[in-house]
Amino acid sequence: MDKAIIRVENLSKKYIIGNKLNGTLRETFVNKWSSIIGKRNNLTQEFLALNELNFNVNQGEVLGIIGKNGAGKSTLLKILSRITEPTSGRFIINGRVSSLLEVGTGFHPELTGRENIYLNGTILGMSRKEVKIKFDEIVDFSGVEKFIETPVKHYSSGMYVRLAFAVAAHLEPEILIIDEVLAVGDAEFQKKCLGKMQDVAGQGKTVLLVSHNMNAINSLCNNSLYIKNGKNIKFGNTSETIDFYLKDSSDISNGVITYPNDKMPGDDFVVLQKVEIVNNNGENVSSIQINEIVNIRIKYIIKLNGYKPILSLYLIAPSGEIIFCSIDNSEKAYTIGNYTKTITIPADFFNSGKYSVQIAISTFNPHIVHLFQKEIISFYVHDNYSSETRQGYTGSLAGMLRPKFNWQNDI
Amino acid sequence: MNPEILLNMGNNSKYFFDSSKKNGLYFKELFNYKDLFYSLAWREFKVRYAQTFLGFIWAVIQPLATLLIFFFIFGKAIKVDTGNIPYPLFALSGLAAWSYFSFVISTSGRSIINESGMIKKIFFPRLVIPFSKALVGLIDFAISLVLLFLAMFYYKESLTWNLLFMPIFLFLILLISVGVGIWISALSLRYRDVQHIIPFFIQIGLYATPVAYSANEIPEKYQLIYHLLNPMAGIIEGFRWSLMASELNLFYLFYSFILVLCIFISSIFYFMKIEKIMADIL
Structure with a gap:
């Protein structure tokens, strides 16, 4: 039998931009008139938000949907939650869908917490009876018992979001569709949301999750779908899909940068030729797993004798600060020729995020900076720790680095 | 495809x-989605008089204020002919029906645009929104009816068997209000200009409908066109007839009935058509 609970076939959504559909009466008359007299309106332009998208989701699967802003992720969720209709193609959904594209849809500031729970619950598709049964649980989860009879306009934004999420969290759909809801609220609230979502996923329900938080996607989703320009670029194992996405969306060419002969940075004495990020298997990569080593390989050419240039490598944290500067301590080579040097940074050293490399070649005596190249190449460090290791926590961990030390129990 | x-x-x-x-x-x-329908109506009701000092006493004051104006202008100054019916009763019965109509078409008319945030974020049958406005309006309508019955008691106006037909007229008033409201809500989404036309429409409509005066005041030769153009005329006359045995023209009433049905049914179909692209054009 067909196991797919969601089946998406050749789904396309076309938007017309340039000429507004919901124009004024005047515009309609003008358009009618120009079509009568045969003038064509060339201002309209079509935009394909989704382009022949295909994929299936099985019962109980938690699917992550990733892609850049504007790739079509939200359009896909809107179609699957029936907010808007596709232009062509079809989809089949076998089960009760609840979608959370926003928390607190329909909340009214003048109404009390209690009234908003009923209102929001019914908007999300629950009956008043269902809300009544779950009411105490919802209030407990939200932690706003004391203010339940206060109009929500007097709530802090944190309380507001907590109450809104509490209602949503008590829906009992067979299929849950979530769009970036995790982006709101403080760290603790996000943790609570994720915990709840893991519960939902654990109950064998099907979840579609859009997020830019790769840690969350990685720890919650078995499979992921990478969408680019409305197309299914990659569908499969989450870790691989995220890797592929990070590589594909990276502004740096696949872990290697080669300067053309006439554009090599440097001066008459020394020039930089090539910088590579290399993984354990000797492949050029733009993203690595957190528990892998990173090799940075630098090729440069000394063109004249006379100075003693030395290489130094700066590593820049995701926050933009310099973490360290490492100076070449290999066997010195100062004569004319091509040189290649590699430094290896151990596994379990970086935190997750985008790190970049700066390189300087300078002579210390007399002090001459031959070249100082900023932001040459970047790579992503991708946290692949399973949710068990992190006890379900998928938020980010602070710090420029996250070295692995040996912790021991002192008795 | x-x-x-x-x-x-x-x-x-x-x-x-x-x-x-x-x-x-x-x-x-x-x-x-009937529970959502109640919830939205409840929200509208709560919010309308939230934080006002008099609360929903306003629902009583508003029709009384208009009645007072009509009483002095049409009752005392112009002295319109209302047959045996005391002028306040005559005007109040018309006002009750007209206020409901104007409330529903103005609130449900802009309801879709007002709820755009919700429409873009979650699925539910969008018709629930304009329908819920019609439910809220019934509260004010009921209050005006209570006032009307009190006034009839005060003027010692006796009820007749016509009263049995009142539910039919209430239903017609409901149907035309919702129908026009749905039409406007869908149209104003397509053409925002419609929003600006509605206040004029309501204002003109109040004087083009036998609310403050009797349709008999209209010259004989214009009677037909007057009723053909305004289905509310026949309905309000019928409503008044059911309460206090005023005159009633069955032909006009029947015509209004057919027209109201057409307006209501067509409104649903037009709305369903617009509903498909609602989230895209909002």
């Missing part, structure tokens, strides 16, 4: 439908 959507609504029975033939399911789903 025609988009085809297949859904199972989750209660074990499987549905297969595409966008061109989903009417049966459409109304079933609308019914499933």
Whole structure:
């Protein structure tokens, strides 16, 4: 039998931009008139938000949907939650869908917490009876018992979001569709949301999750779908899909940068030729797993004798600060020729995020900076720790680095 | 290519439908969302008088204020002929029906645009929104009816067997209000200009309908066109007839009845058509 609970076939959504559909009466008359007299309106332009998208989701699967802003992720969720209709193609959904594209849809500031729970619950598709049964649980989860009879306009934004999420969290759909809801609220609230979502996923329900938080996607989703320009670029194992996405969306060419002969940075004495990020298997990569080593390989050419240039490598944290500067301590080579040097940074050293490399070649005596190249190449460090290791926590961990030390129990 | 959507609504029975033939399911789903309909009406009611000092006493003051104006202008100054019926009773019965009509068409007319945030973020049958406004209006309508019965008691106006027909007229008033409201809500989405026309429409309509005066004041030769153009005229006369045995022209009433049905049914179909692109053009 067909196991797919969601089946998406050749789904396309076309938007017309340039000429507004919901124009004024005047515009309609003008358009009618120009079509009568045969003038064509060339201002309209079509935009394909989704382009022949295909994929299936099985019962109980938690699917992550990733892609850049504007790739079509939200359009896909809107179609699957029936907010808007596709232009062509079809989809089949076998089960009760609840979608959370926003928390607190329909909340009214003048109404009390209690009234908003009923209102929001019914908007999300629950009956008043269902809300009544779950009411105490919802209030407990939200932690706003004391203010339940206060109009929500007097709530802090944190309380507001907590109450809104509490209602949503008590829906009992067979299929849950979530769009970036995790982006709101403080760290603790996000943790609570994720915990709840893991519960939902654990109950064998099907979840579609859009997020830019790769840690969350990685720890919650078995499979992921990478969408680019409305197309299914990659569908499969989450870790691989995220890797592929990070590589594909990276502004740096696949872990290697080669300067053309006439554009090599440097001066008459020394020039930089090539910088590579290399993984354990000797492949050029733009993203690595957190528990892998990173090799940075630098090729440069000394063109004249006379100075003693030395290489130094700066590593820049995701926050933009310099973490360290490492100076070449290999066997010195100062004569004319091509040189290649590699430094290896151990596994379990970086935190997750985008790190970049700066390189300087300078002579210390007399002090001459031959070249100082900023932001040459970047790579992503991708946290692949399973949710068990992190006890379900998928938020980010602070710090420029996250070295692995040996912790021991002192008795 | 025609988009085809297949859904199972989750209660074990499987549905297969595409966008061109989903009417049966459409109304079933609308019914499933009845609790949302109550919730939205409740919200509207609560919010309308929230933080006002007099609360929903305003619902009593508003018709009384208009009545007072009519009483002095039409009752005392112009002295319109209302037959045996005391002028306040005559005007109040018309006002009750007209206020409901104008409330529903103005609130449900802008309801879709006002709820754009919700429409873009979650699925539910959008018809619930304009329908809920019609429910809220009934509260004010009921209050005016209570006032009217009190006034009839005060003027010792006796009720007749005509009263049995009142539910029919109430139903017609409901139907035309919702129908016009739905039309406007869908139209104003397509053409925002409609929003600006409505206040004029209501203002002119109040004087073009036998609310403050009797339709008998209209010259004989204009009677037909007056009733053909304004289905509310026949309905309000009928409503008044059911309460205090005023005159009634059955032909006009029947015509109004047919027109109201047409307006209501067409409004649903037009709305369903616009509903498909609602989230895209809001």
